Amino acid sequence: MEKINVIMTVNGKEETLSVEPRTLLVHALREHLDYTGAHIGCSSSHCGACTIDMNGKSVKSCTVFAPQAEGSEILTVEGIGSPDKLHAIQEMFKEHHGLQCGYCTPGMIMRSYRFLQENPNPTEEEVRFGISGNLCRCTGYQNIVKSIMAAADKIRDEANVEKKEIA
Amino acid sequence: MIPSAFTFYKPENIEKAVSLMVDFGDEARVIAGGHSLIPVMKQRLTDIKHLIDLSGINEIKGIEITDNRISIGAMTTQVELINNEELFKKAPIIREASLQIADPQVRNLGTIGGNVANGDPANDMPGLMQLLDATYKLSGSKGVRDVKAREFYEGAYFTVREDDEILISISFEAPSGGYAYEKQKRKIGDYATAAAGVILKVENNMCSSASIALTNLSDTPVYCNKAVDIILGKEIDNNILTQVTEACVEQSDPVADQRGPVEFKKYVAGIVIKKALTRAIERT
């Protein structure tokens, strides 16, 4: 099948990909651009391990064809922090042990990243509803919820410090 | 899982989309949010040679409210329905039902048009549209026509939509009275084992208007006309609610599947119908 060009911005960098139209976004990211953060779990849009940010919304990248993402802004877990400068959410997942095997973690983190912008001051129940599209078969969610609640606090604290510094 | 190969088109208006549908006939399919279509393409349950993406057509996006008439473009996403405050004021049942569909990521891409056009009896919006007595606007090679939601569904995945027709919008009168959409599912993100919607008005303890519909309890969504006839003009008491519930269950025709045998589904149907009736009455 003929390949087509798809242009998108991934983690701040414009990328041009030559793909078959049937290429799924998660494969485009992992195999063409080497962003292996988005994981393939169920490949049927249930588990959320492939969750990324597309145009400011959480989506499951296993259920988007690459050409549907033409012109979009994509953010993967590689784009929000790095090993020497973790994002507050990554730090809190580490501190509160919000993972066991780690397979669902990039999806959990990317969903939390967007969820905490939609709702910076959530209740525990809102966190659970907010991550209801992400499955974890190890933790029983307890520590994941704890990590996200702690990340919400930390992000709010950081924002307050910034505000004070500006004032 | 990788679907079979196809060519991809992204027309910027309805005319172009329709003409592609005419050119390619049943080898073409439109894609909206893709969250019903892509999973079946991956399982290779359908063979599509030409995929027509509707996301570039701005004229079929967004929510318009004039007085009490609500019109929703087919490409409006479920999350847009949930977040629209004007729509919530006029028809709060849309938010209540939409929040029970799938999960946040799916609702970010899934559209109202894809949900109602799909023809899957498990989809929640078709039942909701029976309840609201909505009208679907379709555009095809023979022009534009309106079809009542109550006349749209013929069987599982069979609707009166012609192959070259595209659903462009859905419209209905803002409902008044109490409302409820009750859905029993095995977990968040699952389709209904049974779901029921109710909108009704009670004046001087008498039911002055009513609408009742069911999801995933037959091969099409069910509008419970018999139950509506029973409740209209009656005083609301336990006896009448039991009669109405029984009439709804009578009109249902579920099939056994991984969500349970027929007897169980009818039993659950009775529960969600009673719950929806009770909550709708509380809200009048």
Ligand SMILES: Cc1cc2nc3c(=O)[nH]c(=O)nc-3n(C[C@H](O)[C@H](O)[C@H](O)COP(=O)(O)OP(=O)(O)OC[C@H]3O[C@@H](n4cnc5c(N)ncnc54)[C@H](O)[C@@H]3O)c2cc1C
């Ligand atoms: C994990 C998961 C859980 C889900 N749970 C639920 C649930 O609980 N309840 C529920 O209702 N749904 C559920 N869904 C389905 C979801 O809501 C879909 O998004 C929706 O059914 C279809 O909308 P779409 O925009 O994704 O359509 P698509 O998948 O793009 O299209 C669906 C079908 O409709 C046709 N179509 C789309 N738009 C038009 C149009 N404008 N005119 C003509 N034909 C059109 C397509 O050709 C296709 O055949 C779930 C999906 C997933 C993946």
